[in-house]
Amino acid sequence: MSQTNNALVKHNGESAPIPFEGPASLPPADVAEEKDGYILTMDMPGARREAISVTVVGGTLAVKAPLVRTHAAGARMLYREIPRGSYERIFTLGDGIDRESIDAQYENGVLTVRLRKSEAVKPKEITIR
Amino acid sequence: MSLVRWNPTRDLSAFPSDVLSMRKEINRLFDNFFHGDLADTTSAFTSAWVPAVDIAEHEGDFVVRMELPGVKKDEVKITMQEGVLTIQGEKKQEKETKGSDYHRVERSYGSFQRSFTLPTTVKAENIDASFKDGVLEVTLPKAEEAKPKQIDVKVK
Numbered sequence: 365m366s367q368t369n370n371a372l373v374k375h376n377g378e379s380a381p382i383p384f385e386g387p388a389s390l391p392p393a394d395v396a397e398e399k400d401g402y403i404l405t406m407d408m409p410g411a412r413r414e415a416i417s418v419t420v421v422g423g424t425l426a427v428k429a430p431l432v433r434t435h436a437a438g439a440r441m442l443y444r445e446i447p448r449g450s451y452e453r454i455f456t457l458g459d460g461i462d463r464e465s466i467d468a469q470y471e472n473g474v475l476t477v478r479l480r481k482s483e484a485v486k487p488k489e490i491t492i493r
Numbered sequence: 494m495s496l497v498r499w500n501p502t503r504d505l506s507a508f509p510s511d512v513l514s515m516r517k518e519i520n521r522l523f524d525n526f527f528h529g530d531l532a533d534t535t536s537a538f539t540s541a542w543v544p545a546v547d548i549a550e551h552e553g554d555f556v557v558r559m560e561l562p563g564v565k566k567d568e569v570k571i572t573m574q575e576g577v578l579t580i581q582g583e584k585k586q587e588k589e590t591k592g593s594d595y596h597r598v599e600r601s602y603g604s605f606q607r608s609f610t611l612p613t614t615v616k617a618e619n620i621d622a623s624f625k626d627g628v629l630e631v632t633l634p635k636a637e638e639a640k641p642k643q644i645d646v647k648v649k
Contacts, residue, residue, distance in 0.1 A: 392599035392600045392601070393597060393599050393600070394595065394597060394598050394599060394600050395595065395596040395597040396593040396594065396595050396596070397593055397594045397595075397596055398593045398594075402596075403593065405600065406600075407560075407562035407563065407600050407601075407627070408562065408627070409560040409561065409562040409626060409627030409628050410560065410626055410627065410628045411626060412626065413626075435547065435549040435556065436549070436551055436556075438551070438552075439549035439550060439551050439556075440549065440550040440551075441547065441548070441549055441550075442548040442549070442550055442555075442612075443546050443547055443548040443609075444547055445545035445546050445547065446545045446546065446547045446558060446560055447545070472562065472563055472564070472565070472624075472626070472627050473560070473561070473562030473563065473626045473627015473628060474562050474563040474627060
């Protein structure tokens with residue numbers, strides 16, 4: 365039995381089956397500006413915290429999360445509205461963002477990314493002598 | 494009608510201009526993001542919030558999953574009355590960001606209510622609900638009389 369399986373794997377050139385879950389979905393985002401930074405909030409229900417990746421490469425911020433949304437085998441689906449792709453969204457960062465101090469937090473299906481403005485663009489208060 | 498020799502370059506130039514302008518529009522959004530002039534993109538998502546659901550029927554129960562990101566457990570009410578399951582609640586905008594200047598609002602807020610009629614009777618007292626990573630999962634066991642029964646018929 366195991367030999368048959370190995371032959372099959374070899375034939376397909378893949379070591380493990382890759383489940384196809386549908387196209388990536390674009391999570392909705394809110395962007396709020398505060399005095400010294402921006403707060404990017406995204407709805408990503410069903411994602412697992414440890415599987416979410418937030419990466420800054422050059423001038424972009426990429427948010428990705430694979431999704432595993434399964435229903436028990438043999439289930440009869442009466443409603444099927446929840447998208448079954450992974451989450452993926454890429455943002456272009458302006459020059460005024462401090463790339464080194466980006467912080468992300470995931471709670472109740474919501475990802476919150478805090479971006480700080482770089483010193484050069486922060487509003488400065490000038491004291492009058 | 495005359496035959497015209499196929500010219501791939503000409504076909505390419507006839508590429509629908511609206512597709513090109515859409516691409517331009519996407520590029521514009523990316524270019525402007527975090528620069529502060531996106532006020533015009535906030536109006537498209539103001540309709541009522543209808544959270545997405547999956548309802549799966551198994552041999553012994555129904556499993557309802559509803560996407561409720563950012564909704565707190567005590568802000569959701571689940572009721573079962575006369576075979577109709579109702580899930581209602583409210584998502585409030587976070588207080589800490591209320592005073593800030595919004596460049597983009599795509600997420601849904603406000604109250605929601607959805608009702609579902611299940612095809613068979615369920616044991617209302619054994620309904621179980623859990624909330625994980627913004628997904629509400631309600632398990633409704635089928636009543637005994639609704640479960641498929643296997644009847645052995647003796648052949649004489």
